[in-house]
Each structure stands twice: as structure tokens, then as C-alpha cells.
């Protein structure tokens with residue numbers, strides 16, 4: 315059975331006291347036990363997030379990580395640092411990392427290897443830009459993002475991979491992919507993974523949708539066969555909205 319997941323990517327939002335307040339609101343309101351719930355606060359608040367969430371079934375994950383084990387990389391954070399505060403899962407490949415911080419497929423392949431070598435689970439993000447979709451290149455673009463960063467893995471490695479399809483044109487824009495567009499792409503992703511790694515891997519991998527998911531549209535997107543949950547940005551910053559989205563899965 316594929317795992318159902320709703321993950322909140324807080325991006326560069328919430329200082330320490332805001333982080334504590336939002337987590338306490340989630341503790342009070344999250345009750346859906348068949349969904350794995352993840353939250354990704356800023357690095358500096360991860361340690362305190364674990365303290366606040368102790369004993370509760372909400373996983374704290376990181377938004378990013380450096381590919382090297384340690385060294386002279388001013389401002390960066392390693393897998394071991396994340397693990398030492400309790401992080402077991404890291405988001406990699408977010409479109410904002412690709413667009414604003416120059417992260418390429420090649421670099422992401424290295425980050426993927428580092429995370430897996432550290433027994434960390436990965437929420438791997440990818441998705442096309444509006445021009446790609448307008449030009450009809452969205453399937454080939456998505457396939458190349460997957461193959462460049464993940465096709466060197468072996469079948470066993472896929473136990474640690476969750477995929478998150480986030481069409482860039484739908485992130486933070488209020489414009490969502492229609493449920494049909496999401497399903498069409500998720501089915502393509504599953505087929506692409508199955509062709510390369512076998513149908514067992516393809517059937518087992520959870521594929522999340524991300525891009526302007528909100529309480530009003532979550533249920534119809536999550537109802538699609540190949541959509542196993544969501545990666546939520548803006549709507550994850552308000553407990554009531556995030557919980558409504560969890561409850562829609």
C-alpha cells in the first residue's frame with residue numbers, strides 16, 4: 315500500500331515563537347491517523363520543533379541539505395547535522411532551490427546520494443515551467459528531471475523516495491493544475507518509474523502534488539487515483555487550512 319502523505323513546506327516563514335505556536339495549533343487539531351503528516355520549518359527551528367512535537371505523530375523534515383559531508387561551505391547544513399537533531403527526511407529539488415539557488419539535476423543527484431547514504435528519506439520535487447507546458451514539452455521535461463537525478467539509483471533505494479510533482483506555474487500563484495492535469499502527469503510519472511525500475515517500485519512510490527493546494531481544491535485533487543497526497547506551501551502556514559487539507563486526503 316502506498317503511503318498517503320501531506321507535507322507542509324514552510325519555506326522562509328515563521329520565526330521561533332511562530333513555529334512553536336503553529337506546531338501547538340497542529341497538535342491540537344490534527345487527528346487523521348491514516349495520513350503521514352510532515353512539516354518543514356526553517357533549519358534554525360528544527361531542534362525546537364522536535365521538542366514541541368515530542369510524542370505526537372507529526373514528522374519534522376528539512377527543506378534542503380548540502381551534498382558534502384562537512385567542510386568549508388559557509389552557511390550550509392549537512393546530513394549529519396540534520397540527523398543529529400532528529401531529522402530523518404529531507405525535501406530536495408524544490409523549484410525555488412532550482413530557480414533562485416542554481417540547483418541543477420546533476421547537483422540534485424549528488425544530494426540524493428548523500429541523503430540515501432545517510433539513511434534519510436527524500437521528498438524529491440520536480441515539475442515543469444509554464445513555457446514547457448505551453449510548448450507541449452512537460453512530459454519530456456519531467457522525465458528528464460527524474461532520469462537525471464534518480465535513474466542511477468537501484469530498486470532498493472526507492473524505499474526512501476517520495477516524489478512531489480510541483481508544476482512551477484502553480485506554485486504560489488493561486489493557479490492549480492486541474493485534477494485531470496495532475497492525474498495525467500502522476501500516471502505518466504508512475505509509468506516512467508515502472509518502466510525503469512519495475513511495476514512494484516512504480517506502484518509503491520508515493521507521488522504528491524504541490525502547487526496552490528488549499529482546502530477548497532484539495533479533495534478533488536486527492537481523489538485522483540495516482541495522487542497520494544500533497545506538498546503544501548502557503549496553506550500550510552495556517553493550522554486550520556493545513557488540517558482541512560489533511561482531512562481531505
Ligand SMILES: O=C(CO)COP(=O)(O)O
Nearest residue numbers: 323485486525526547548
Ligand atoms: O511550493 C510548494 C510546496 O513546496 C507549493 O506552494 P504553494 O502551496 O504556496 O503554491
